[in-house]
Amino acid sequence: MNNLTNNNIDDTKTSSIGNTSCEAILPTVPLKSLSEIEKSIQKKYRSELWSPFIRGLKEFEMVKDGDKIAVAISGGKDSLLLSKLFQELKRASKTNFELVFISMNPGFNEVNLTNLRKNLEHLEIPCEIYNDNIFEVAEKIAKDYPCYMCAKMRRGSLYTKAASYGCNKLALGHHLDDVIETTLMSIFYMGKFETMLPKLKADNFDIELIRPLFYVEEKSIIKWIRNNGILAMNCGCTVAAGKTSSKRRETKELIADLVKNNPDIKKRIIQSAQNVNLEKILGWKTSEGKFSYLK
Numbered sequence: 001m002n003n004l005t006n007n008n009i010d011d012t013k014t015s016s017i018g019n020t021s022c023e024a025i026l027p028t029v030p031l032k033s034l035s036e037i038e039k040s041i042q043k044k045y046r047s048e049l050w051s052p053f054i055r056g057l058k059e060f061e062m063v064k065d066g067d068k069i070a071v072a073i074s075g076g077k078d079s080l081l082l083s084k085l086f087q088e089l090k091r092a093s094k095t096n097f098e099l100v101f102i103s104m105n106p107g108f109n110e111v112n113l114t115n116l117r118k119n120l121e122h123l124e125i126p127c128e129i130y131n132d133n134i135f136e137v138a139e140k141i142a143k144d145y146p147c148y149m150c151a152k153m154r155r156g157s158l159y160t161k162a163a164s165y166g167c168n169k170l171a172l173g174h175h176l177d178d179v180i181e182t183t184l185m186s187i188f189y190m191g192k193f194e195t196m197l198p199k200l201k202a203d204n205f206d207i208e209l210i211r212p213l214f215y216v217e218e219k220s221i222i223k224w225i226r227n228n229g230i231l232a233m234n235c236g237c238t239v240a241a242g243k244t245s246s247k248r249r250e251t252k253e254l255i256a257d258l259v260k261n262n263p264d265i266k267k268r269i270i271q272s273a274q275n276v277n278l279e280k281i282l283g284w285k286t287s288e289g290k291f292s293y294l295k
């Protein structure tokens with residue numbers, strides 16, 4: 001689960017989850033009406049939310065006639081926004097596609113679960129919440145570092161549920177900052193250049209995973225959530241206390257620092273993943289193996 005932080009650290013209240021700090025994003029106003037929330041997507045936040053959402057959909061051809069898309073809702077700010085964007089798209093678009101909303105409960109506590117139900121009801125998102133005891137299993141089989149196993153199992157569970165609805169696509173709420181952080185973390189900590197793709201085929205399912213928030217900045221999502229009075233789930237994790245890495249947080253802070261002097265730096269990092277100069281790299285790898293220009 002993405003830990004939620006942003007550049008406006010002052011706007012958030014810090015709570016501690018083990019080695020990492022989870023920023024609880026608290027609303028600044030009472031909960032607004034559904035129509036105000038929906039209208040804000042198309043009006044006040046059009047350039048920050050709606051336009052980059054549409055840009056990503058068009059550029060990467062994410063939604064086509066005949067698609068049946070499962071939108072995965074974790075309960076956090078990103079997936080709540082993604083659901084509302086898709087509902088707006090359904091109203092506005094001539095493309096003939098179907099939507100299904102699914103939310104896997106990996107073992108959330110009652111407070112989080114109740115809050116999730118309230119949000120879904122208020123936002124009129126018809127969502128199936130189903131149980132899959134992933135937290136318990138991840139903790140049992142990967143006690144010290146549960147995140148890798150947890151993320152893998154959660155993805156598998158969502159693919160299975162989406163397939164049971166006959167969906168050919170699964171939409172996740174990763175946003176532009178997730179993409180950039182992941183890209184840099186793969187260089188810094190894994191010694192490889194790769195990015196989070198806007199769409200990819202699932203290995204064991206006839207489903208395509210899509211990330212429609214690819215161009216949407218996290219700080220815009222936070223503004224939308226807070227200024228509409230929505231209390232989204234922060235981090236519902238019950239197993240990773242003391243076991244999660246702080247690398248993502250450090251990378252996020254580094255990017256925030258760089259942005260102070262170079263406002264376009266996020267744009268440049270994304271561009272670099274679309275602009276790899278194959279004549280100026282030492283080597284590359286594919287599923288078939290490693291290749292080098294030096295041999």
Ligand code: SF4
Pocket residue numbers: 001002138146147148150151236237238239240244
């Ligand atoms: S164990 Fe917790 S922090 Fe780690 S991936 Fe799962 S939900 Fe996220």
